[in-house]
Amino acid sequence: MNRILIIQTAFLGDVILATPVVSELHRLFPEATIDFLVKKGNESLLANNPKIRNVITFDKSKGKYKSIRRFIKQFRKERYDLVVNLHRFGSSGLIAGFSRGKQRIGFDKNPFAWRYTKKYPHKIGNGTHEVERNLSLIQEFGASNIVRPELFPSEDDFKKVATYQNEKYICIAPASVWFTKALPESKWGELIKNNNDKQVYILGGPDDRDLTERILSQVPDSKVKNLCGELSLLQSAALMKGAERNYVNDSGPLHLASSMNANVTAFFCSTVPEFGFGPLSDNSEIKQVQNLDCRPCGLHGHQECPKGHFKCGNEIVI
Numbered sequence: 293m294n295r296i297l298i299i300q301t302a303f304l305g306d307v308i309l310a311t312p313v314v315s316e317l318h319r320l321f322p323e324a325t326i327d328f329l330v331k332k333g334n335e336s337l338l339a340n341n342p343k344i345r346n347v348i349t350f351d352k353s354k355g356k357y358k359s360i361r362r363f364i365k366q367f368r369k370e371r372y373d374l375v376v377n378l379h380r381f382g383s384s385g386l387i388a389g390f391s392r393g394k395q396r397i398g399f400d401k402n403p404f405a406w407r408y409t410k411k412y413p414h415k416i417g418n419g420t421h422e423v424e425r426n427l428s429l430i431q432e433f434g435a436s437n438i439v440r441p442e443l444f445p446s447e448d449d450f451k452k453v454a455t456y457q458n459e460k461y462i463c464i465a466p467a468s469v470w471f472t473k474a475l476p477e478s479k480w481g482e483l484i485k486n487n488n489d490k491q492v493y494i495l496g497g498p499d500d501r502d503l504t505e506r507i508l509s510q511v512p513d514s515k516v517k518n519l520c521g522e523l524s525l526l527q528s529a530a531l532m533k534g535a536e537r538n539y540v541n542d543s544g545p546l547h548l549a550s551s552m553n554a555n556v557t558a559f560f561c562s563t564v565p566e567f568g569f570g571p572l573s574d575n576s577e578i579k580q581v582q583n584l585d586c587r588p589c590g591l592h593g594h595q596e597c598p599k600g601h602f603k604c605g606n607e608i609v610i
Contacts, residue, residue, distance in 0.1 A: 293321040293373050299388055300378040301331040301350050304525070305569070308337060308547040309422045310378050312439035313430060317376075318343040320433050327370070329363070329387070336525055340444035352383070360386050367391040377402065378426050380414060397429050416591060422568045440572050443551040445530040453523070453531040461491040463531060463538045465545035466507060467500040467520075470593020472562035474541050475605055477503070479559075481510030482610045483539060488514050490536065495528050495545060496520040532556075546571055561605040562597075564588045581607045 296317055300310040307330055314326055325345040328338055332351040338344055350359060364387055367375070375393035377384050380401045388396055389407025398405060399414040410432075414425055427435045464483065468474035484492055484507070492514065494504045498521030508516055523531065525548065532538045532545075533552040540546045540556060542563050549556035550572040558571050560580040564587065570578060581587070587604045589597075597604075 293324045295370060295372045295374075296321070296324050296326045297329065297367060297370070297372045297375045297388075297391070297393065298326065298378065299329045299376070299384045301329060301352075301384050302379055302381075303331075304334055304337065304544040305547040306378070306422075307334045308441045308443065308544070308551050309569075310426055311338075311341070311441045311443065311551065312423050313376060313378065313426050313435075314341065314343050315439055315442060316427060316430060316435040317374075317433075320430075320435065324373070327372075329384075337443060339526060340446050341442075342444070350383075356383065363387045364390045367393070376429055377408075378429070399425075399429070416567050419566045420568050421570065421572070423572065425568065438572075440553060441547060441551040443526060443529050443548070445526040445533075449524070449527045449530045452527050453534075456491075456493060456517070456519075456531060457534050459491055460536050461493055461534075462487055463493045463495050463528075463535045465495045465538070465540045465543070467496045467503055468541045468543045468593065470562075471595050472589070472597055472602065472605070473543060473593035475559040475561065475608060476602070477507050478510070479605070479608060479610055480507045484511045484514050484516060486610060490515065492516040493531065493535075494518045494520060495523065495531070529554075542569060549573055550576075559605075559608055561602075561608070562587060562589050562593055563591070567591060579608055579610075580604070 327346040329348045332349045335347050335349045338347045372393040375388050375391050375396045377388035377398035380399050382403045385402035385404030389404040396408045397410050398408050400411040401414050405411040466480045500520045504518050529548045529552050532554045538549045538556045542560050546558050553573050555575040556571050556573050557577045581604050
């Protein structure tokens with residue numbers, strides 16, 4: 293095995309949960325080169341990873357099918373011995389299936405799985421973690437069943453956040469793309485009040501500032517610094533590593549915490565850990581409301597509670 297390509301062009305968390313495949317393939321084939329195709333915007337997650345040769349970005353906003361044709365042509369020239377597609381949707385299936393890799397492996401849910409040399413089931417809801425599902429694709433080579441994700445913040449990333457680490461602190465990441473996957477704003481205020489003896493850092497992107505400012509308005513006298521939009525993903529990971537605890541939703545920051553083996557509490561509102569996206573840190577905790585007959589209400593979240601009461605969020609005990 294000399295040349296390997298891994299494809300995962302989904303979201304931030306999906307890329308993080310794909311890194312165990314990189315780790316295991318590097319362990320099993322230490323002389324092989326490993327390239328990784330990601331969606332544009334996620335490439336920074338894989339910076340500094342010594343096990344990856346090239347991180348290739350797929351900008352789906354600039355001529356999607358033209359890009360697919362270009363990638364197929366490019367990857368055919370590479371003559372990969374192994375192409376592993378972790379993404380379950382058509383665009384990645386086209387690229388993997390027609391790459392002419394000697395072995396082309398992926399999940400049977402992909403509409404182009406018929407082009408794979410081997411395909412495997414992807415079952416959600418039985419408690420199997422997504423990392424285990426990903427690693428099942430390379431089990432035939434001797435891969436472990438479960439391996440913690442890993443990211444590699446640089447020395448400069450750690451220096452950047454060192455100024456925030458002069459006292460005990462916690463990090464919170466209150467935002468989510470989906471309303472029903474986010475702990476209610478009032479609960480975040482309650483959490484901050486419960487930790488009023490500690491420095492609190494709020495993590496997120498620039499678009500999360502309105503949300504976090506509303507949370508801050510509940511706790512005007514607390515030691516809170518809003519870092520939304522001020523840190524890169526790897527800098528956020530570096531800060532989370534040193535936190536006394538990190539508090540997150542079922543979203544990307546949960547997997548950032550796992551990748552750094554950082555202490556974490558994850559709030560699961562409308563989704564459930566049995567879907568396979570729970571924390572993998574040694575010191576991890578899940579908080580959720582049990583025995584709600586309307587939960588889970590879907591694999592992904594919703595922009596509003598289908599029942600109108602959002603008990604799965606409002607009744608979580610902080």
